[in-house]
Amino acid sequence: MQIAVWSIVPEIINEVKYSDALVPILNYTFNEIRNSIHCFHKYSPELQDSMFDFLYNSLMCINQVESSDFMRRIDICKFVLNEIRLKNNKNGYCERDCYLRLLGKSYVTLASLNKYEEVINLECTNDVYNSFCDYLWIANLDGDFRKSVFEIMKNLFLVCYKREEYQYVQIQWWTTVLQLLLNNNSKVRYETFLLVDHLPVHCTAIDCSHLNLLLSKFFQCNIRNTHPECMCIALFYWSIALLDNIDYEMDDTDVFNKCTNYDFFEPVEVSRICAEFLIENMKPYMDIILPDETIDWINSLLNVEFQKSISFRTLVRNYESYVPIFENKLHDILNPTYKNKLLQILSYEQYKDIKCTYNTST
Known part of the structure; x- marks a missing residue:
């Protein structure tokens, strides 16, 4: 019964045309949820989700022109980020x-106001991006x-892309978008392309492929940062570590789509494009x-132990010790991890020109 009630409330709110009637309804229902936060663990997942949907729909429908409505939006966002x-x-x-x-919507709504840093600190930002920027759950959602x-x-990008202190959540955002761009669902890929294409970042990419467009916009967003060399690490990570997650298959639409190049989505091809761009x-x-924090970051992602105070070129050479070695014997081929290890070897080979070239200017 409670689930049905919470599911109907947003429909009622959407039908209300006047703010003097809308505000009391929102106030009452929001206070009911806020006062029950201590009982959340007793509620069924279905009831919790109904309440989350109500809060999300409230944020979507409140008219920002009215000051009381505006403050209610702020109250909801703070409640979600500080308590839920x-x-x-x-x-x-x-x-x-x-x-x-709801978490993502609350964050971008509050962050767009630029005056609630006591709520949106770096810990909160990291937590929201870590939770929200997960390509698996996004790709499996209904249309x-x-x-x-x-x-x-899109709004998460607008919040973070000009703030250097958010450098690593920016990379996490781009990583998620890259994975969505390589998803085996053509609708997900197309929607992701539209997301990238509409980002307010100017680039002059000659190759108009989806991946090169993403790489070009990523480059333009970060080239003026204090540490643009960190982009090398991100591109290397995309080449080496994302391969296990790429499992592209043609769907019915791709068979007749001349714009779709199946080979483009081959894991090693993705690695090659990233390496060439780099x-x-x-x-x-x-x-x-x-920077030391960049070394710590890549060590954590790749589960390796690179030493501090090294350049990207040195890092690439040092990574060779983590690349598996094959003798191309039967026991290698029959090993269940053969495919992943082979991809790792082939991907690392894309960087041979970097690891074998020394900087002659120093």
């Missing part, structure tokens, strides 16, 4: 679609729901000493 978010592990909703959409999530993804655009930065 901090209780998510205890209540088990941290990976559910309705919660993640209308996914459309609303892509809109939030070599063509990042040569001035390959021998700059990388």
Whole structure:
């Protein structure tokens, strides 16, 4: 019964035409949820999701012209980020679609105001991006729901792309978009391309392929940062570590789509494109000493132990010790990990021109 009630409330709100009637309804229903936060762990997942959907729909329908409505939006966002978010592990909703959409919407709504840093600190930002920027849950959403999530993804980009302190969440955002661009669902790929294409970043990419467009916009967003050399690490990570997650298959639409090149989505081809882009655009930065925090970041992602105070070129050479060795014997081929290891070897080979070339200017 409670689930049905919470599901109907947004429909009632959408029918209300006047703010003097809308505000009391929103105030009452929001206060009911806020006052029950201590009981959330007792509610069924279905009831929790109904409440999350109500809060999301409230943020979508409130008229920002009215000051009281505007403040209610702020109250909802603070409640989500300060209370619901901090209780998510205890209540088990941290990976559910309705919660993640509400979390992202609350964050971008509050962040767009640029005056609530006591709520949106770096810890909150990292947590939101870590939770929301997950290509698996986004790719598996239904069409209308996914459309609303892509809109939030666009706003997450607008929030962070000019702030250097958000450098690593920016890379996480781009990584998620790259994975969505390589998804085996043609609709997901197309929606992701539209997301990238509409980003307010000017680039002069000659090759108009989807991946090169993404790489070009990523480059333009970061080239003026204090540490542009960190882009080398991101491109290397995309080449080496994302291969296990790429499992492209043609669907019915691709059979007749001359614009779709199946080979483009082959894992090694993706690695080759990233490596070529890096070599063509990042040569001035390959021998700059990388920041310690960047080394810590890539060590964590790749589960390796690179030493500090090294350049990207040195890092590439050192990574060779982590690349598997094959003797091309039967026991290698029969090994269940053969495919992944082979991809790792072939991908690393794309960087042979970097690891074998030394900077002659120093």
